Amino acid sequence: MGIVVGYFIGVSFPSVSLARVILPSSIYSPFDVTMREDQAKALERSFPENLGSGNTPATPKIYVPTNPRGAESLPPGIVVLETDLYLRRLWGEPSEDLKKKPKYLVTFTVGWGQRGNIDASIKKFSGDFQILLFHYDGLVTEDQYEWSKKAIHISVMKQTKWWYAKRFLHPDIVAAYEYIFIWDEDLGVEHFNADKCIQLVKKHDLEISQPGLEPNNGLTWQMTKRRGDKKFTSRDTEEKPGWCSDPHLPPCAAFVEIMAPVFSRAAWRCVWHMIQNNLVHGRGLDFALRRGVKPAHEKIGVVDSQWIIHQVAPSLGSQGQSENGEAPWKGVRDRCRSEWALFQDRLANADKAYFKHQIG
Template identity: 60%
Template sequence: MGVPLRSGNVIKPSEMTRLTITTFAGVFLGFLIGVSFPTLSLTKINFPSSLFLSIDLTYIEDKHSGLSTRKLFSALSSLKDDKVVMVASNKSEKTKIWIPTNPRGAERLPPGIITSESDFYLHRLWGQPSEDLTIKPKYLVTFTVGYNQKSNIDAAVKKFSENFTIMLFHYDGLTTEWDEFEWSKRAIHVSVQKQTKWWYAKRFLHPDIAVPYDYIFIWDEDLGVENFDAEEYIKLVRRHGLEISQPGLDANSASLTWAMTRKRDNTEVHMDTEERPGWCSDQHLPPCASFVEIMATVFSRDAWRCVWHMIQNDLVHGWGLDFALRKCVEPSHEKIGVVDAQWIVHQGVPSLGNQGQPVGRKASWQGVRERCRKEWTMFQDRMTAAEKAYYEAVESNPF
């Protein structure tokens, strides 16, 4: 006597047919999808670079003699989208490295050895390098000087503490004569005759060299500093968040062209002024705000990185630059100001102007002044043209 089957375990012919049709339909549909789907490009897969650097290609080559390391790495390097490429085909070949994120010119170096920034710190020729510096100055001050102004510069330098690196740009070619001052032996001396401070600044104060310094002072040689203390000045600049600044000018200064730079009493700093009628179309723009002169300018590290790029190679006097400094900080009318509590006297000594004539001819300050005015016009024209071209490009390509 047979055992009756439960109705639930019996597969009816109609159900078997439906199952078979469904199975074949699924396989066919999967085939169509597989054929129509684009081929997966492994070059688009971005693996961490550390993954490839940790692979021992020599070991793989030993285990699979049919694959050369070069061929294997060629395939692996395509997977990492050219972020790091290292080739070690055999012991006789040097390792090659290509890292596009390295500074320009150093793409082939391993990142750990790259030093892209430098400084003006002095080092000994003996002993341990780690023991060279007893103190690392946090600020930089430069003066463009001639030896005739040695007394003035000596007085000025003594207003700056050991927290400052001192740098002298010599336009008269005299350098060793300054060794009569003890501080001169620790200073950095750059000597190129008959050049201006903006010529020196463009060529010797690249932002990657000045980067260790929180503030960079770029000063003339004819400044009276009896009422100035550099450390106190830095405190005020920090307190008021100034990125570009200058000390106030005493009323006894040789020339006071702008109301903005005149020292005020009973205030620490000021960032705007009332100029002559019609001189300011906008109270947030120069010369009523966002403005200091270029005789005793002080820049923060970030501001200098921008300003350096704006200095023109051929416009060496810097005329017009003071009106454009505002483009390097935002909001400029809050970040550019005059420090009243630490003030100076502009003596107006035209010593650099006396260098302005060819050898064998009588020196004339007038020729230098004419060149200054020409440069002012050229700078303004270049800035206007550059901004116009930029905004036209933005309008034509908004995305």
């Protein structure tokens, strides 16, 4: 019986050449047929570099050592070094895709529980801002808010904003934007206007900044505290005795916190390279931001007249994992503390290695 079945199977199907299979045109959609026709026409074109015979262009022999690594065989005119996050159409002329190009980028790292607060925050940013949301709980607000349909959503479970920033905000990806806001989700923005904030940042030539913080129980640093006697910006302050070895150094100057920083394009290019791949909380980064601009005590400041409120929502702690019977947030807190020490050690060791090499 097995032989008979095998025989009938063998004779029931004609032999097929593995080198080429021609399928009936009826299974192609009109789109597929059009694309195939366009490809055929493209092969008939005569390219300047067509050094071979027939319709197949020969590969030109090019080597440009100044091109980016891996792209040395490309002519410089086709190399695109930077990109952007502009949303484009699938139809029409590429040059007509964008009626208006956003000048600035604002990112929030968000969870579903803070969607109401994020809605209020995003409404403070005009059409000059591209909105990018990093979702740490996998829940994306696509239909509830009109602005969400135009925003970019990236969802990866249980990650922090600095993990996202390192992987999705490479300086060559966000090079189109003059300023990049990298903000937390728990900020009260009743007294904040993004356009006015940008105007002051430009006027006072700040490369790294943040809005002033309304004093509350969560306030830690005097530098970022909103000062009612200041109409515009602050660049220095007085801290507790012994906290500042130099009035031009953090936390008395050249300092903003990591909850709501605003970076110029040039400053972000430096800061991005300081973010460590495996240190996800960004602790200690605020004290090192001054390395990205010079003179730091003049280029880093707080915009007092546009202030925010840190609501201290413990949302990130809920993304931890309970170990040894302890609450999930305790593990997150402990990791924050250990990362601060690790970052300080790495930076100090990198400095030592550099100067040792210079002397040697």
